[in-house]
Every structure is written in structure tokens, then in C-alpha cells.
Amino acid sequence: MSKLGLCLMVTVLLAMALPVAVQADSSWADRISLNGFFQTRYEVRDFGNSEFVLRRLYVTAVVKANERTTGVITWARIGPDVQGQSNVDWANIFVDYAVNDQWTARLGQAGTWLGLECWEGSSVRLALERAAFLAGVYGNSPRGLYYAGPWDEGIWLRRNPSGSEPMVILGVSNGQFRDADSTHNKNVSVDLKWQQDWGLFGVSWLDGKLTNPPTTTDRSALLGYVRWNPPDNPLGFQAEYMQGKLLGSDIDGWYQVSYSGLTEGGTAFVKYEEYDPNTGSTGNEYDALHVGYAQHLDDNNKVTVQYTNGENKGGCAKTADQIGFQWQMAFK
Numbered sequence: 001m002s003k004l005g006l007c008l009m010v011t012v013l014l015a016m017a018l019p020v021a022v023q024a025d026s027s028w029a030d031r032i033s034l035n036g037f038f039q040t041r042y043e044v045r046d047f048g049n050s051e052f053v054l055r056r057l058y059v060t061a062v063v064k065a066n067e068r069t070t071g072v073i074t075w076a077r078i079g080p081d082v083q084g085q086s087n088v089d090w091a092n093i094f095v096d097y098a099v100n101d102q103w104t105a106r107l108g109q110a111g112t113w114l115g116l117e118c119w120e121g122s123s124v125r126l127a128l129e130r131a132a133f134l135a136g137v138y139g140n141s142p143r144g145l146y147y148a149g150p151w152d153e154g155i156w157l158r159r160n161p162s163g164s165e166p167m168v169i170l171g172v173s174n175g176q177f178r179d180a181d182s183t184h185n186k187n188v189s190v191d192l193k194w195q196q197d198w199g200l201f202g203v204s205w206l207d208g209k210l211t212n213p214p215t216t217t218d219r220s221a222l223l224g225y226v227r228w229n230p231p232d233n234p235l236g237f238q239a240e241y242m243q244g245k246l247l248g249s250d251i252d253g254w255y256q257v258s259y260s261g262l263t264e265g266g267t268a269f270v271k272y273e274e275y276d277p278n279t280g281s282t283g284n285e286y287d288a289l290h291v292g293y294a295q296h297l298d299d300n301n302k303v304t305v306q307y308t309n310g311e312n313k314g315g316c317a318k319t320a321d322q323i324g325f326q327w328q329m330a331f332k
Contacts, residue, residue: 031064035332036074037123044323047312048139053080055326056122058091068098072110082129082138083147089178091151106156109178113169113191114204115223115240117255118150126259126267126294128306128324132275132286133242133253138322142277142286142314144253145206145221145246148177152187166192166202175208175219183216185209201226210247218245234261249278265296277314284314302328 038057044050057077064070072092079086094108113119117130129135136144154173161167168191174180175187187208194201203224210219221244229236239256255273262268271290278284288310296302303326310320 033062033332035060035062035330037328037330038077039122039326039328041128041324041326045138046319046321055079055081055128058121060092070096072096078149081149082132082136083140083143084138091149102160102162104158104160106158107154109151109153110156111150112146112152112189113156113171113193114146114150114189114206114221115202115242116200116225116227116238117240118146119191123328123330126257126269126304127271127290127292128304128326131240131253131255131273132288133251133255133273137275137286137312137320139312141312142275142284143247144275144277145219145242145244145251146177148179151178152176153178153181154187161195164194166194168192173208175210182211182213183209185211185216187219197230199227199229206244212247215248217248220245236260246277250280251275251277252279262293263295266293267295268293286310286312286314286320288320300330302330304328 036057036059039055041053041055042051043053054077058074060072060074062070062072072094074090074092076091077088090109092108092110094106094110097105097107099105111119115134117125118134132142132144134144134146136142136147152173152175154171156169156171159168169189171187171189173187173189175185185208187206189204189206191204192202204221206219206221208219209216221242223240223242225238225240227236227238236259237257239254241254243252245251253273253275255271257269257271259267259269269292272288274285274287276285288308290306290308292304292306294302294304304324306324308320308322308324310322312318312320
């Protein structure tokens with residue numbers, strides 16, 4: 001980030017925080033809140049460098065302007081991600097406007113509603129990274145459906161469920177992540193999410209184009225998912241399956257996670273995944289088994305240890321074994 005961008009970020013956050021600090025008894029104290037988290041880890045790899053990594057940092061300001069209007073601004077430091085890139089940028093800048101008690105409009109730059117792992121924040125995920133068919137594989141090959149991050153610029157309409165109905169999210173976005181759109185093509189999406197007493201299930205559909213100069217190719221997906229996590233039950237299960245198109249190829253991928261709470265605040269998990277970035281040819285698949293344990297030390301701190309046994313047939317290094325130790329600190 002440039003010095004100008006950094007100064008702008010500091011100015012915005014200080015401007016938002018100033019009314020709270022100076023007039024703690026005013027209405028501003030109830031309208032503005034700050035939250036966020038960061039993840040720092042040490043990774044030992046058999047296919048490249050072993051290193052200390054500041055993987056993610058998010059600082060979010062939530063402004064409740066009035067009963068109908070909420071603004072969200074997230075400043076982020078991300079990376080090195082699975083593509084080996086780092087950046088400091090604005091992740092979220094959007095407004096939520098409650099049209100009525102059931103419909104809400106979201107306009108701006110925001111995260112996708114697709115599936116589970118891409119929709120939910122990284123602070124709640126057990127495994128260190130999203131599935132390969134979503135985020136890609138470390139080392140820039142192959143790329144996943146959201147290899148440049150889960151954000152896009154557009155408009156989304158959300159219908160909150162009534163009774164047994166699903167939550168419905170309809171979206172139109174640029175389809176270029178956070179980059180400018182150089183074409184008239186737009187991505188359209190539909191997400192249906194059913195919340196149940198025993199967990200959650202749903203389906204997501206995405207269709208559009210991705211411009212990767214000098215070419216423009218289809219970018220689409222049909223994804224189904226389920227999470228079984230009954231209350232007061234130490235066992236849980238989550239799975240997603242996706243078929244789609246990306247960068248001129250047909251793709252498919254899936255994963256499943258089984259987990260169990262072994263100690264107070266601690267969860268052991270096993271995740272298996274497969275990703276084929278080109279179903280029209282052979283010898284380029286990625287598959288991996290992740291075994292790990294996550295322990296909440298308190299409301300703010302969580303440590304995770306994970307071992308990955310992976311094979312990346314399409315990468316320069318065919319093995320993708322890794323050990324990671326991560327510390328997460330969250331605040332709100």
C-alpha cells in the first residue's frame with residue numbers, strides 16, 4: 001500500500017473512532033463498532049521454503065447510520081496467500097439497506113455468498129485454508145474459482161426466510177474480484193440457504209465471465225453443500241461439491257470435514273479434498289488429507305496445528321506435504 005493509502009486508512013479509522021473517544025456518552029458510541037482478527041503462523045513445507053507467515057489481518061468498522069442503513073468498511077492485509085501473493089487493501093466497502101422487514105439490499109464491494117467455506121470468514125474455519133477448488137493450491141497452480149479472494153463489486157438482494165423457507169440471495173457483480181471491469185459482461189448468482197435445527201444445507205449458482213487479459217473466458221459454478229452439527233453433540237460433518245468452468249477449462253472439486261470436540265474449547269478435525277482444474281485431461285489433479293486440532297484458549301485467542309499430506313499432479317513439485325502452526329487473535 002502507498003503512503004497515501006496508509007494515511008487515508010488511518011484517517012478514516014481515527015475519524016470513526018474520535019466521536020466514541022471524545023463523546024462516549026453520545027449516540028455515536030452506539031452507532032460505530034470495530035472488530036477484526038489476525039492469523040500468524042509457521043509453515044514447514046517439503047515443496048518450498050519454510051517460513052513465518054502473517055497470513056491474514058482484518059480490521060472492520062461497522063457504522064449503524066440509522067435503523068435501515070448499515071455501512072461496513074474492512075481494511076485487510078492478506079498473504080502470502082496460496083498464490084504466493086501479498087497485498088494491503090480494502091476488502092469490504094458496502095452498505096446494507098433494509099428495504100423492509102424481509103428484504104435487504106447490499107451495494108458495493110463485498111464477499112460472496114457462495115457455499116460455506118467461501119462465504120464464511122476465515123476466523124471460524126477449522127482448516128487453515130479454504131478448499132483448493134475455491135482458493136487454489138499454494139504455488140500458483142492450479143487456481144481455484146475464487147483464487148483472487150472472495151470479494152467482488154456489485155449489488156445483492158437478500159430475502160430473509162420465513163418459516164421453513166430458505167434465505168435467498170440474488171446477485172449481479174463485475175466478476176473481476178476487486179479489479180475494474182473492462183467489459184460489459186456481468187456475473188449473476190443465486191444462493192439458497194436452509195437453516196435447520198441440526199445444521200445447514202444449500203445450493204449456489206454462479207454464471208459469468210472472467211477477463212484475464214488478453215482473453216475473456218467463462219466463469220461458472222453449481223455448488224451444493226451440507227453441514228450437520230446438532231446442538232449439544234460433539235460430532236460434526238461438513239461437505240461441499242462443485243462443478244463449473246474457469247480459465248477455459250471444465251473444473252470440479254469437493255471436500256468433506258469430520259470433527260469432534262475432544263476438550264473444552266478444543267476440536268479435532270480431518271479434512272479430505274480433491275480438485276480437478278481441467279476435467280478434459282488427466283494428470284493435473286490435486287488431492288490432500290488434512291489432520292488438525294484447534295484449541296480456543298479464551299474468547300480472543302485460538303491456536304491450530306495441522307498436518308497436510310497432499311499430491312499436486314499439475315504442480316512443479318508433485319508432493320504438497322506441510323505442517324502448520326497458527327495463532328489467531330480476534331477482537332470486537
